[in-house]
Amino acid sequence: MTDAVTRTPATDEPGTPRLAAPRPGEDAETLRTRVAGLLERSRARSAVLTDVDEAELTTQHSPLMSPLVWDLAHIGSQEELWLVRDVGGREPLRPEIDGLYDAFQHSRSSRVELPLLTPSEARTYVAEVRDKALDALGASPLRGRRLENDAFAFGMIVQHEQQHDETMLATHQLRTGSPLLHAPAPPRRSTPLGPAEVLVPGGAFTQGTSTEPWALDNERPAHVVDVPAFVIDTYPVTNGRYAEFVDAGGYDDPRYWTERGWAYVREAGLAAPQFWQRDAGGDWLRRRFGAVEPIVTDEPVVHVTFHEAQAFARWSGKRLPTEAEWEKAARFDPATGRSRRYPWGDDEPTHLHANLDQRHLQPAPVGAYPAGASALGVHQMIGDVWEWCDSGWHPYPGFEMFPYPEYSEVFFGGDYAVLRGGSFGTDASAIRTTFRNWDHPIRRQIFSGIRLARDVRPSDQQGA
Known part of the structure; x- marks a missing residue:
């Protein structure tokens, strides 16, 4: 297992532009280079998030989330559908698994019971799909067809993989056990705050x-x-400001909640943002990717519902x-x-x-x-x-x-x-x-x- 967060070394300096979506009118060769870099970056991140043991990959860590191995193969399935079959015009690689990785056929809570690809099979599958997707990138004119204009289909797949990577990151936050992901702390504020x-x-x-x-x-x-x-x-x-709301009894006072919100907070037993807990002295702690630590008072509060907001x-x-x-x-x-x-x-x-x-x-x-x-x-x-x-x-x-x-x-x-x-x-x-x-x-x-x-x-x- 790797002990690092996904980063692309070539763009890791703080002032270096991070590859993003193209501007209108980029020429085909510039687009090809951009897309290849973004596909590489998204796959490197997926690899880090799934570089865990087989039990972690196949366990359903929450009924709200799929097993990590489903997300990995689903990423490959969507890439095959749009880039290999549609843009590339290739025959299906694994047509028999299409239904397993159709998000609309199976709820997240039920996916763990499906005959999914094993971790080894999933990794092999997504690698084979990527090879053929890169062939399609090289062959496409990236013009003349709406799906291919400005490399749209490739951009859609890049964004799809990154969205699932964020979903897998949320799964890592939900899992129990010691930390598996590590990253440097964010920068501190170096200038005074402006007006509120x-x-x-x-x-x-x-x-x-x-x-x-x-x-x-x-x-x-x-x-x-x-x-x-x-x-x-x-x-x-x-976090500090939100803790004031909690400590002032905000979760116990229906005046602040909509009717729906109050019903939900009572039903779900909410009393603070998700992953918050008090220590023996009454101070607030949070669990963050397996580590329990004091809340950082000047960081934005995270893991709150719309009703809590x-x-x-x-x-x-x-x-x-x-x-x-x-x-x-x-x-x-x-x-x-x-x-x-x-x-x-x-x-x-x-x-x-x-x-x-x-x-x-x-x-x-x-x-x-x-x-x-x-x-x-x-x-x-x-x-x-x-x-x-x-x-x-x-x-x-x-x-x-x-x-x-x-x-x-x-x-x-x-x-x-x-x-x-x-x-x-x-x-x-x-x-x-x-x-x-x-x-x-x-x-x-x-x-x-x-x-x-x-x-x-x-x-x-x-x-x-």
Whole structure:
């Protein structure tokens, strides 16, 4: 087993751009080089997350998650379907396993009972698929067909693997036993914190995208949204601040909870964020990837449900931002009136901008990435923790399903809340200011946190 976090040595210096999705119009050879590097990086990360003994791979560590070996083979199955069979035009390698790794045929809790590939078979399978996928990359013109334009199919598979890698990272957090993953601590804050809140001016901005080459269907199309002025917190909510809510009896007071949230917190017996516990002296500890340690008070709180986020917001006298508010705060540049690709601009992320890529196995303290602030001065909107938004999961006006309904379309209108911004476990290739995530309001095994907003008061406009 390896004792290291996945990193790509060539891009490991803090100021080096991290390979991400291409800009519009990259030529085919540049695209091929980019895709090959991203495929290599995603597979290296998958290898680290599955470089554990067979029992760890085949055990179901939580009914909320698949066995790690299922995720590994599923990654290969999707890659074979889209890159080998569709783009490459090759015959199926293992058609008899298609149904085993179809996420819609089997619930996560039931997958451990399936006749899955063994760890050795799964590794052999994904390696064979990758060889043929690289053949397809070399042969494709990366033009002329919607699925291949700008290497979209390859970008979709890169993002799919990285999304499952983040899921496998969450499985590692849920497992019991000694730590198997290790990484350096995130950077500390080196400059004083700025103002606690930022006023976001009212008016129209462009939400979504019609030009981002690897944007998924739910991010499209770009459309103009008029968002009234609001105030958003400069930084995510910290462990220290959330502990104040817990210690003030927030979990015992129905005034702060919606009816649904209060019913769930009572039913599930929630009393603090997942993985928190008290020591003998009453101080808060957390379990993080097998290690039990004191909470870090200035790190963003993580592993909270949407219901907990809402309750904390009410206790604080604030609310959660809507999805449109979140995106405007993240990407709107008032000097130019345009929407940026990332909070800091259009350049690819570096490790100075955001806590991404599983480089660190925890959120960084608030204020640790001043170079990543948005044009409006909002910090850490990419990386660290997914941020719950007070919006349901719906398509944008003019939505067009592509290339299959099971990615986004079948979930629209369901019991979901939106999350934005990515986490420390999200790869740079799978996040941008237009990227949309969603989950059930009761989920908290994901790396989910909180950022607060509020309506504008007359005093906020003074001097603006």
